[in-house]
Amino acid sequence: MHENNHQKHDSALIVNEGIEQPPIVNPYISNFYKKNRIKQLTVKEYVDGIKSGNTTTLSQAITLVESNLPEHREIAREILEECQKHTLESMRIGITGVPGAGKSTFIEAFGGMVTARGHKLAVLAIDPSSERSKGSILGDKTRMETLCSDPNAFIRPSPSGGSLGGVARKTRESIVLCEAAGFDVIFIETVGVGQSETAVHSMSDFFLLLMLAGAGDELQGIKRGIMEMSDLIAITKADGSNIDKATMAKALYSNALHLFPPSESGWVPTAMTSSAVTKEGLEEILLKIEEYFLMAKGNGYYLQRRKEQSRYWMYETINEGLKNRFFEDSRITGKLKDFEERVMEGKLGSFAAASELLRLYNENR
Amino acid sequence: MHENNHQKHDSALIVNEGIEQPPIVNPYISNFYKKNRIKQLTVKEYVDGIKSGNTTTLSQAITLVESNLPEHREIAREILEECQKHTLESMRIGITGVPGAGKSTFIEAFGGMVTARGHKLAVLAIDPSSERSKGSILGDKTRMETLCSDPNAFIRPSPSGGSLGGVARKTRESIVLCEAAGFDVIFIETVGVGQSETAVHSMSDFFLLLMLAGAGDELQGIKRGIMEMSDLIAITKADGSNIDKATMAKALYSNALHLFPPSESGWVPTAMTSSAVTKEGLEEILLKIEEYFLMAKGNGYYLQRRKEQSRYWMYETINEGLKNRFFEDSRITGKLKDFEERVMEGKLGSFAAASELLRLYNENR
Numbered sequence: 196m197h198e199n200n201h202q203k204h205d206s207a208l209i210v211n212e213g214i215e216q217p218p219i220v221n222p223y224i225s226n227f228y229k230k231n232r233i234k235q236l237t238v239k240e241y242v243d244g245i246k247s248g249n250t251t252t253l254s255q256a257i258t259l260v261e262s263n264l265p266e267h268r269e270i271a272r273e274i275l276e277e278c279q280k281h282t283l284e285s286m287r288i289g290i291t292g293v294p295g296a297g298k299s300t301f302i303e304a305f306g307g308m309v310t311a312r313g314h315k316l317a318v319l320a321i322d323p324s325s326e327r328s329k330g331s332i333l334g335d336k337t338r339m340e341t342l343c344s345d346p347n348a349f350i351r352p353s354p355s356g357g358s359l360g361g362v363a364r365k366t367r368e369s370i371v372l373c374e375a376a377g378f379d380v381i382f383i384e385t386v387g388v389g390q391s392e393t394a395v396h397s398m399s400d401f402f403l404l405l406m407l408a409g410a411g412d413e414l415q416g417i418k419r420g421i422m423e424m425s426d427l428i429a430i431t432k433a434d435g436s437n438i439d440k441a442t443m444a445k446a447l448y449s450n451a452l453h454l455f456p457p458s459e460s461g462w463v464p465t466a467m468t469s470s471a472v473t474k475e476g477l478e479e480i481l482l483k484i485e486e487y488f489l490m491a492k493g494n495g496y497y498l499q500r501r502k503e504q505s506r507y508w509m510y511e512t513i514n515e516g517l518k519n520r521f522f523e524d525s526r527i528t529g530k531l532k533d534f535e536e537r538v539m540e541g542k543l544g545s546f547a548a549a550s551e552l553l554r555l556y557n558e559n560r
Numbered sequence: 561m562h563e564n565n566h567q568k569h570d571s572a573l574i575v576n577e578g579i580e581q582p583p584i585v586n587p588y589i590s591n592f593y594k595k596n597r598i599k600q601l602t603v604k605e606y607v608d609g610i611k612s613g614n615t616t617t618l619s620q621a622i623t624l625v626e627s628n629l630p631e632h633r634e635i636a637r638e639i640l641e642e643c644q645k646h647t648l649e650s651m652r653i654g655i656t657g658v659p660g661a662g663k664s665t666f667i668e669a670f671g672g673m674v675t676a677r678g679h680k681l682a683v684l685a686i687d688p689s690s691e692r693s694k695g696s697i698l699g700d701k702t703r704m705e706t707l708c709s710d711p712n713a714f715i716r717p718s719p720s721g722g723s724l725g726g727v728a729r730k731t732r733e734s735i736v737l738c739e740a741a742g743f744d745v746i747f748i749e750t751v752g753v754g755q756s757e758t759a760v761h762s763m764s765d766f767f768l769l770l771m772l773a774g775a776g777d778e779l780q781g782i783k784r785g786i787m788e789m790s791d792l793i794a795i796t797k798a799d800g801s802n803i804d805k806a807t808m809a810k811a812l813y814s815n816a817l818h819l820f821p822p823s824e825s826g827w828v829p830t831a832m833t834s835s836a837v838t839k840e841g842l843e844e845i846l847l848k849i850e851e852y853f854l855m856a857k858g859n860g861y862y863l864q865r866r867k868e869q870s871r872y873w874m875y876e877t878i879n880e881g882l883k884n885r886f887f888e889d890s891r892i893t894g895k896l897k898d899f900e901e902r903v904m905e906g907k908l909g910s911f912a913a914a915s916e917l918l919r920l921y922n923e924n925r
Contacts, residue, residue, distance in 0.1 A: 421821075423788055546877050
C-alpha cells in the first residue's frame, strides 16, 4: 500500500516528495528550482526563517540538505552550523514496525495527542528504498489527514534514493533544522526491515517498536535484534475483537523483555497496548515516554547518549567516505567482482583477497 | 579468575600462550624463534604436516598466522592458500557467556563428549583483551585437564594483543588450518562482552549462548542483541540445588525465544539445561546441534552462510585496512581529538567534521 503511486499534494507542509536531483550542475538545474519552488535566500535569511518557525523556509532548507549539488551542500553546511547553535532539549523518538503494523495510523493518532499537549511535532522518515515513482513512506497524505493539517505538526517524507548512509545523513541533518525551528518532539519513522532501524536507533533518544497482536507470522519481516534495542513495544490495533489477542501479546512481550539484559540507560522496557481507533492506550504510551525522558535527563544518560551519537555519526561518515572512495576507484571496480567470487567459492582466502585489493589501491598514492 | 597469572605448561597441544611478537624485523627475531621453538619449514612441509594431522606443525603454522612479521605473513599466506583447498564439512560452533557462566567447565565436559563420539575437536578463542601477563581465556590448563590430554582435542588460546579485527582475522585463519588438519568440530569461544561475539558469530555456523539459571544479575554482563543471535541457549550448572532454578530459566528462555522473529536459517532456537558435573543434558545439546547441521546442510543454508561469511570478512578486512590507514595518517592524528570534542560538545556537526577530515586526508593523494 505504501508503494502505490500517489497524487502530488499542495500542502505547504509536504514538499519535495522524492524528486531526484541532478548529480552535477547541468541545464536541468533551473527546472529543478522551478519544480521545487526554491527561492534562493541568503544563509541568514534561511536561518532567521527557520528560527521564526517558518515551515516553508524550513522545507526549503531541508531540500538543500538533501541536495547532492556541491553549491547546495556548501550553503546547507553553513545553515546547519548556525542551526546547530539553536537546538533545544527535544525528544527524538524512533518508530519502527513492519508494513501492516499500523505505523501511519498510529503516528496520525499519537501525533495528534502530542500536539494537543502543547508540543510541536516534526515527523521525519528513513526509507532507503523509496524511489521517485514509488513515493516515500510518509507520502500517503490520505493516511495522515488530520496531522497534515495540524499547524503544530511538520511532516517530511524520507529523502529519496541513495545509500542508507546518505539517506540517514540527510534525515539526521533535518532533525537539527527542525529543532532550530522549535519542534521539540521528533518522530523518526522507518520500516522494520533492513539496516535502517539501526540508523534510526542511532539518532533517537527513545526507540518505539510497533507490533501487531499475535506472535506468529507478523514477526516475519522484523529483523532479529530489533526487539532488544526497543525501549517500548506498543501492540497496535488493540480494539474490537482484537483486544484479547493484544492483551495476551502484551503479557508475552512484557515477560520476554524482562529476560533481556538491562539497558545502559537503566530503563526497563515494557510492552503496552494501543488503539488508533478508540485512542485507548495512547496517553499511557506518551506518559511512559515522558517518564523515560525524565529518568534519562535526570541520570545524565540523555546528554551522554546524544554526545556519543554525534561521535558515532562522525566516525560513521568518515568510514562511509573512505569506503565510497575505495569502491569507486578504477583500480578496484574492475577486479572486485572476480575477487568476491573466488572468495565465496573458497578458492581465495578472505584476508588474502582484502590484502591484495588494498595493496592495489594504495599503490602510487 | 581468567585473569590470574598462570604457569607455562609443556603440553604439546598448548603453545604460544600470548607471546608478543616484534612488529618489525629486528635482532629479537632469533630469540622469538627460540622462544616459540619454531623450526623453519618449507610451505610444503607445513602443509604436509598439517594434512597428516601433526598438531605440532599445526601449532607452528598458527603461530605464523598470528605473527605480525612481514616474512611470516607471506609464508602464512601460502600455507593458508594450500590449506584452503583441504577444508572439510566441519561444524563451527561459537560459544559465549559471561565470566562465571561456566564456559571452561562446559567446554571441558561437552568437548569430551564430542571426541568420544568420534569427532576431532579444535577449541579456539577470541579474546581481544588478553595480554601477555594476563594469559588468555583458554590458558588455564587446570580447568580443562581432561580435554588437554585428549589426543583428539586441540586447544589453542586466543591470539594475544591487537585490535578485535586483528585477533578475529587470526582466529578465522586458524580455523582453516585446523580443518585442514582434520578437525571437524571447531569451538570458537569468547567472553560475553564487547564486540567479540559479533566476530565469533560471523565465523560460526552455530551460536551457543551459555547462561546461568536466574534472569537477574547474571545478565548484567551480556550485551543486548546476543540472545537474538543465539541458536541455542544452554542453562549451565543445572545440578544439585540449582536444578529447579535452571528448569524454570529454561522454560522462561524458551518462551522468550519463541517471540523472536524466525531466523533466516529456518531454525527455531531453544533453551536447554545442562550440567558439567552430572553430564546431564550434554548429549541432548549435541543431538540438538547435530539436528541443526542436518537441517542447515539440507536446505542449503550452511553453504550459503559460509559463502556470505567469506564475503563479509573480505569486506570487513578492507574496511579495517582503510580505517587503519586513515586514522594513522599524520594529517589526521593531530586533529582528530579536537574535532571529536567539538562534535561531542555540539559545536560542530558530525557530518561537517567528517567532511573536513576526509578533505584533509584526500588532499594531495
